[in-house]
Structure formats: C-alpha cells, structure tokens
Amino acid sequence: MTAIPAEQAANTPANAPKSMDAIMSLCKRRGFIYQASEIYGGINGFWDYGPLGAQMKKNLREAWWQDMILNPCWGKKGPNGQRVDCVPVETRIIQHPKVWEASGHIGGFNDPMVDCKETKSRYRYDHVSVYAPASGDAGDKPLFAYMKDSPSEAKQLKKAEKAFGTVKTIMLTDVPVANFAKVLAPDAEKVGTLTEPKQFNLMFRTYIGATAGENDVAYMRPETAQGVFINFKNVVDTCRVKVPFGIGNTGTSFRNEVTPRNYTFRSREFEQAELEFFCHPDESFEWYKFWRDFRMAWWQSIGLAGDNLILREHDKDELSHYSVGTSDVEYRFPFTAPGFGELEGIAHRGNFDLTQHQKHSGAKLEYFDQQRGELLPNGSRRGERYLPHCIEPAAGLDRGVLALLCEAYTKDESRPSPEFMKLHPRIAPIKAAIFPLVAKDGMPEIAEKLYNEVRAKFGKIGFIDFDEKQTIGKRYARMDEAGCPFCFTIDGETAKDNTVTMRDRDTGQQQRMNMDQVLPFLTAKLET
RNA sequence: GCGGACGUAACUCAAUGGUAGAGUGUCAGCCUUCCAAGCUGAAUGUUGAGGGUUCAAAUCCCUUCGUCCGCUCCA
Numbered sequence: 001m002t003a004i005p006a007e008q009a010a011n012t013p014a015n016a017p018k019s020m021d022a023i024m025s026l027c028k029r030r031g032f033i034y035q036a037s038e039i040y041g042g043i044n045g046f047w048d049y050g051p052l053g054a055q056m057k058k059n060l061r062e063a064w065w066q067d068m069i070l071n072p073c074w075g076k077k078g079p080n081g082q083r084v085d086c087v088p089v090e091t092r093i094i095q096h097p098k099v100w101e102a103s104g105h106i107g108g109f110n111d112p113m114v115d116c117k118e119t120k121s122r123y124r125y126d127h128v129s130v131y132a133p134a135s136g137d138a139g140d141k142p143l144f145a146y147m148k149d150s151p152s153e154a155k156q157l158k159k160a161e162k163a164f165g166t167v168k169t170i171m172l173t174d175v176p177v178a179n180f181a182k183v184l185a186p187d188a189e190k191v192g193t194l195t196e197p198k199q200f201n202l203m204f205r206t207y208i209g210a211t212a213g214e215n216d217v218a219y220m221r222p223e224t225a226q227g228v229f230i231n232f233k234n235v236v237d238t239c240r241v242k243v244p245f246g247i248g249n250t251g252t253s254f255r256n257e258v259t260p261r262n263y264t265f266r267s268r269e270f271e272q273a274e275l276e277f278f279c280h281p282d283e284s285f286e287w288y289k290f291w292r293d294f295r296m297a298w299w300q301s302i303g304l305a306g307d308n309l310i311l312r313e314h315d316k317d318e319l320s321h322y323s324v325g326t327s328d329v330e331y332r333f334p335f336t337a338p339g340f341g342e343l344e345g346i347a348h349r350g351n352f353d354l355t356q357h358q359k360h361s362g363a364k365l366e367y368f369d370q371q372r373g374e375l376l377p378n379g380s381r382r383g384e385r386y387l388p389h390c391i392e393p394a395a396g397l398d399r400g401v402l403a404l405l406c407e408a409y410t411k412d413e414s415r416p417s418p419e420f421m422k423l424h425p426r427i428a429p430i431k432a433a434i435f436p437l438v439a440k441d442g443m444p445e446i447a448e449k450l451y452n453e454v455r456a457k458f459g460k461i462g463f464i465d466f467d468e469k470q471t472i473g474k475r476y477a478r479m480d481e482a483g484c485p486f487c488f489t490i491d492g493e494t495a496k497d498n499t500v501t502m503r504d505r506d507t508g509q510q511q512r513m514n515m516d517q518v519l520p521f522l523t524a525k526l527e528t
Numbered sequence: 529g530c531g532g533a534c535g536u537a538a539c540u541c542a543a544u545g546g547u548a549g550a551g552u553g554u555c556a557g558c559c560u561u562c563c564a565a566g567c568u569g570a571a572u573g574u575u576g577a578g579g580g581u582u583c584a585a586a587u588c589c590c591u592u593c594g595u596c597c598g599c600u601c602c603a
Contacts, residue, residue, distance in 0.1 A: 021540095021596090029539050029553075035594080041576055042594045105603070115529065122529070122600085202603075222603080258529080258601045266602080335596095416563045437561055469555090473563035480564095492561055501562075508563075 020334045023409045024263060026419060030481050032056065032405065033264065045260030045268035047398075052482055055429035055462060057271075057401050061250060062461075063302055063426055064273045064395065069248045073294050078244065079286040086246035086275065087239055091227025093252060094206070094218050102360035103226050103353065105203060106219075114172070115195045116185040123147065123186070125197040128172035130183065131160035138164070142184040142191045145172060152186035159184075204254040204268075220254040225392060227251075228276040229353040233365055243367055243388050244279035244287065250397070262335045264402050271397040276390050280369065281351070284389035285325070288348040292327045295346055295393045299329055299400075303424035304407055308332040310340055324348050329395075331403040343403055344395040351387040358387070408483055415508065416473055421483030422506055425526050430484035431458050432522060433465035435475050437491040444468050447490040450500070450515060454488075457519055458526060480505055486525065488518055 027033040031050030037043045049057055065088070067074060072084040100106045115122050131144040141163045144156035160167045172194075175183065181192040204220040207213070221227070228247045235247055250273040257266050264270075279287045296311045314326040325348035330340035358365045366385050373382035408421040425431065434451040436443030447466065455464040465484065467475050472489065479487055487503040494500055500518065501510045513521065 024595095025539060038576095038594095040593090044594070103603090113529095255602085261596090263595095416565095418564090435562095439560095441561090443561090471560070471563080471565060473565065475564090476562080477564040489562065503562080510562075 018334045018406060018409055018411070020263065020406075022411070022419070023334065023406060026409065026421070026481060027053070027405060045257060045266075047264045047267055049401075052429040052463075053401065056404075056423070056427060056483075057397060059427050059429065059462060060302070060397055060400050060404070061271075061273065064250070064397070065248070067298060068246075068273070068275055068393075072246070076294070079290050080244065080283060084246070085241065085244075086248055086277070087235060087241060088248045088250075089228060089231050089235065090251065091224065091231060091249055093221050093254075094208070095221065095227065095230065097218055098360055099226050099230060099357075100203065100219050100222075102356040103229075104356070105222055106201075114197050116188055116193050126171065126173055128186070129153075130170050130172050130175055131156055131164075131167045132170050133164035134166040134168045138182065143175065143179070143182055145183050145194070146186050150186070156184070156186065202256045202258075204256060222255050223253050223394070224249040224251050224272045224274045225276060225394065226353070228274070229357055229390075230361075232276075232278070232354060233363060236367060242371070243369055244277065244283065246275045246277035248273070248275045250274070262333070262341075264398050265333065265335070265341060267398060270399075272394060273397050274392060274394040276349075276392050278367070278388035278390055280372070281386065281389045284348060284350075284391065287391045288325055288346070291391050291393050292346045295344055295395070296329055299343065299403075302427055303404055303422075304331060306407070308407060309343075312340070324350050331399075331406075333403065333406055341399070342396075343399050344393060347392045347394070349390045349392050351389050353390060354387045415480075417477035417480040420480035420505065423483035423485070425485045428483045428485055429462055430465050430479065430482050431462040431486075431526055433467065433475070433479050433484050433487045435466075435472060435487060435489045436468050437472055437489050439468040441492065442495060443490045443492075446494055450488065450490065450518065454518065454522065458522055461526065476503060486522065 024033075030052055032053035034048045034050050035042045036046035036048045069086050069088050072086045075083070078084045097106070113122050114125050114128065127147065128145050129148055131146065132138060144160040144163075146152040146156040157167070172183070177196045180194050180196065183194055184191045185193045203222050206218055206220060208216045208218045228249050232247070235241060250271065252269060252271050254269050257268055260266050260268055275291075277287060277291060292311065296309075299309060308331055310330050310332075312328045312330050314328070327346045328342045329344040329346070331343050332338070333341045335341075354365045357363070365387065367388050368383055368385050370383045371381060372384035376382055404423065404427055405421070408423045410420050410422045412418055412420070421428075423429075432454055434447050434454060436447040447468070451464065451466045458464060465479065465482075467478075469475075476487060483505075485505045487505070489501045489503065491501065494515070498515050499512050500515050501512050502518075502521065503510045
C-alpha cells in the first residue's frame with residue numbers, strides 16, 4: 001500500500017470507495033468466494049472459490065496465458081523491433097531445498113525470535129546477550145539480558161555487577177530454554193517473561209517421505225519464479241529459443257503471512273502468473289520499460305480502466321536486494337483507499353538469480369549468443385557468452401480477481417437491480433444467458449435450441465445460462481449480480497419473424513436482432 | 529504478536545436472562561408478453577465451537593476459532 005498525493009485522493013462519485021462488506025456479501029451470495037473450511041469455523045488466511053469465482057479466475061489465467069505466452073503483447077513488437085517470444089513451463093511447488101538457499105529465501109528470513117510477555121517487545125533470538133557471573137552459578141539471582149548498543153546494556157550491567165561482582169557476557173542462545181525462567185528481559189521488571197524462541201520463517205515447511213524426519217525437510221515455494229530459473233538451461237538446450245525470450249510459469253505459492261488480512265488480498269495460499277524475460281544486459285532497461293508499460297495496458301484492457309489503477313515506480317531505497325528497478329501495478333481497493341495495493345510487480349532482477357543458482361548448483365548457466373561478438377571473415381559472428389538479465393512481470397491472480405470484482409461492483413439505486421457486476425466480457429464467468437420470455441407458447445423450445453447453439457460455440461470459454469423460471473425481471477437481476485454481460489430473450493414475435501431481444505447488462509437497453517445474428521454478435525463481443 | 533469491535537437462516541438484520549423471528553433470496557404451484565411485479569405455499573438454525581453460572585443462556589462469565597478495524601509485520 002502506498003500513500004498518494006492529496007489531489008488524487010479526492011473522491012469523485014466515480015471512484016468513491018465501495019463497501020467491502022457489500023462486495024463480500026455479494027461474492028458469497030452468488031458463489032464467487034467462500035471462506036475456506038467454513039463449516040469448521042474457517043481457517044485463517046485461506047479462501048475458496050465457488051462456481052462463478054472458479055470460472056472467473058480461470059478466465060483471468062487464460063487471458064494471461066494467451067497474451068503473455070501464446071501471442072505475447074497482442075503481437076506488438078519489442079524494443080528490438082522483433083516480435084516477442086515466450087514459452088511456458090509448469091514447475092513443482094516442492095523443489096530441492098537448496099533452491100531456496102540460492103534464492104535467498106532461507107538465509108534471510110528464518111530468524112527465531114523471542115517475545116517478552118511483560119513489555120510486548122520482540123527480539124531476534126541470536127541478538128540477545130546475557131550478563132552472567134564470571135564464574136560459577138547465578139544461584140537464585142537472575143541472569144540479566146540486554147540488547148547490545150541499547151540503553152538496556154548499561155542498565156543491566158549495573159544490576160549484574162551489583163549481583164555478581166565480575167560478570168561475563170554470554171549469548172541467550174547459550175542459555176537453556178529451561179532456564180529462561182531466571183532471565184530478566186532487557187526492559188522488564190520481572191524475571192522469566194521471555195517466551196521460548198519461535199521460528200518466523202514465512203515459508204511453509206513440509207517433509208518428504210512417508211517416514212520422514214527432520215533431515216527430510218522441504219519447503220513449499222513462496223514464488224513460482226525460481227522454477228523458471230532452475231529450468232533456464234533445460235529450456236535453452238531443448239526448445240530452440242534465442243535470447244531475448246521469456247519463460248512463463250503459473251501456479252500456487254505459499255507464504256506464512258504474519259497477518260492475513262483484507263479478504264483474499266493477503267492469503268497464505270495464492271496463485272501467481274510470472275514471466276521471466278531473459279535479455280542481453282545492454283538491452284535490459286529497454287525491455288524493463290517495455291514490459292512495465294505493457295502490463296499496465298493489459299490490466300486496463302480487461303476492465304481496470306479507470307483511475308483506480310496506477311503504475312508506480314519504486315524509489316531506490318525500496319528496491320529488493322536483487323533488483324535494479326521495480327514498478328508496481330497498483331489498484332485502489334476499497335480497503336486501501338485512498339492508497340493502493342499491489343496487483344503485480346515488474347522487477348528488473350539483473351542476473352541475480354542465474355548467478356545465485358550457478359554458484360549454488362555448480363551448473364553453468366551462461367548463454368552463448370551467436371548473434372553477438374565481432375564479425376568474422378566468413379560472415380558469421382564470434383559469439384558472446386553471458387548471463388542474461390531478467391525482467392520479471394509477476395502478477396497475483398487472486399489479487400487480480402479481487403481487483404476485478406471490486407472494480408466491477410456497481411451500485412445504482414435507480415435500477416430495478418441496484419447491485420450489479422460490470423465484469424469485462426472476457427473475464428465474466430457467465431458469457432450469455434438465453435430466456436424464454438414466458439414458459440409457454442413454444443418459447444421454451446425455441447430458447448432451448450438457441451441455447452444449444454450458443455453453448456456449442458461459446459461453452460468452452462465460460463458458462464451459458466438457460467432459465468425459464470420466475471419473471472423476466474428476476475432473471476435479468478440474477479444475471480446482473482453474476483456479471484453476465486448479455487441476455488437473449490425469446491418472445492411472442494420470435495416465432496413470427498425469427499428475431500430476439502438482446503439486453504445489455506450495463507445499460508439495461510434492449511436491441512432486437514435476428515436470431516442468426518446472435519452468434520456473430522457474441523463472436524464480436526467475446527472474442528476480442 | 530498487541531489492542532478494540534463483532535459472530536443469530538444463503539444474504540441483511542431483530543429478539544428485557546423466559547416459546548429463536550422478519551425482510552430479501554431460494555424452491556414449488558398459479559398467474560404472467562420485458563426488468564428483483566402479483567397471489568398461494570414450502571424448505572432452511574446444534575444462535576461459530578467448547579466449557580461454566582442459572583430453575584432457565586442468543587443474552588452473563590471463561591476458553592477457543594473466525595471476520596473486520598488500528599498498531600506491528602510484509603523477501
């Protein structure tokens with residue numbers, strides 16, 4: 001989340017914050033999102049998708065796959081004037097534990113912490129020092145814990161010298177946990193307030209093998225990107241790809257978030273869609289800008305077109321340890337407004353990851369580029385060996401779904417159905433609905449025939465709904481809440497002149513068209 | 529992890545310590561020729577879970593789980 005300038009924060013009617021409660025209520029009611037394990041009381045940080053949510057998320061994933069892998073950037077040329085080439089991989093959630101050592105996920109983020117129950121402070125377990133008697137046992141006197149270079153150091157030293165005379169410093173890690181009851185925490189009044197050390201590793205641990213023990217620890221990936229880097233050489237060796245090119249990977253990742261919050265926004269299990277685009281170091285900044293701009297345009301193309309979406313370049317001091325440039329595509333969620341929450345990060349990762357894996361695995365990951373190097377007399381080039389740089393557009397699909405739902409949610413009290421979901425046709429889980437105006441006079445039969453035709457052609461990209469129950473108004477209203485963009489109704493005239501009405505979700509307007517025009521109409525609307 | 533608010537039907541919410549209800553939605557029937565229309569009827573609850581106090585608990589107390597808000601954290 002980021003702060004934004006005051007002039008942008010002003011709420012016009014168009015971007016006034018929507019009620020998150022109303023959105024969550026509709027998502028439950030219509031089967032988009034359920035709390036995971038709800039009948040058991042729920043489980044913190046996990047959410048399930050219902051029928052409409054599952055299809056909607058699939059549509060988003062497919063849109064990403066089409067526009068990033070199969071026809072990257074809608075066929076746009078890259079900054080080198082060539083078409084953009086990408087291939088997919090599908091890599092496992094569990095990899096060799098050394099992958100996460102190389103990536104830096106184990107080394108940097110598994111520090112055990114101890115909490116002080118009295119002062120509510122939290123300390124790095126291996127940073128806490130303790131004053132103990134220079135020789136012998138402390139007896140029934142406390143051990144005086146302190147943090148080096150903090151006020152507690154001098155304060156505790158004074159007390160310790162009074163108690164023991166000469167003192168020595170040991171580390172808290174050398175004090176048996178059973179003796180924590182005798183430790184006086186740095187700023188505490190009472191002894192024994194420190195909890196036993198707790199692991200705060202954000203990676204999920206698991207064990208490989210049916211009789212597995214502590215030597216068989218493995219980790220569930222916290223990002224899909226590493227699956228690409230460790231297969232970089234395989235793809236180069238087997239797939240006739242040439243730098244520059246991209247490798248995409250989608251799938252589930254896990255992070256033990258300290259505080260899962262804000263509906264599905266910060267879930268512990270989530271799906272990513274990541275592309276690692278490899279290029280020559282000299283061209284990397286151009287590619288970084290190219291991908292940054294395309295990713296912004298892409299999110300706009302599927303329905304986040306308003307000013308709730310921004311592209312934000314990170315400040316230098318915000319950059320991750322590996323990155324030389326990062327932008328975020330951010331959305332103004334109702335719960336972040338007037339600030340924004342991250343949907344996708346586009347990072348220039350340099351050659352950090354390939355360097356790390358080359359070092360840790362011992363495998364040579366350099367790329368031999370035969371189109372570079374000095375020109376030889378025979379007309380070919382000498383070639384150049386290098387570790388490609390990498391541009392990483394990394395999107396969160398669950399956050400994407402959430403942003404699209406929030407953006408789509410529209411309240412208009414003047415409509416018969418005051419709440420409706422203005423989902424982009426490409427994303428909408430229900431693509432079209434076919435209704436007989438009334439369930440008699442042969443209308444259901446004609447409707448059923450049209451329904452079968454529409455479903456045969458478009459059923460592979462989403463639901464096609466048929467409904468003859470209750471009044472036409474209720475059926476339109478139901479489709480409005482489900483986000484179905486187009487409803488076709490067979491009425492009394494259909495039998496006479498073969499025409500039906502098309503009712504548009506966003507305007508409520510109806511348009512009469514020949515039944516033969518229904519498939520071409522949907523083709524134009526859905527296959528763009 | 530800390531502090532606060534909350535948890536009753538699918539949804540939104542009522543119910544002084546004393547028989548668990550309404551509206552909406554859903555379903556069925558009738559009626560209906562274009563916008564949650566009308567009429568009739570139906571189903572749906574261990575009041576988040578577990579314990580305690582009480583003759584009696586949705587209501588009071590404790591524990592726990594979950595949701596939201598503020599801190600903290602967020603490769």
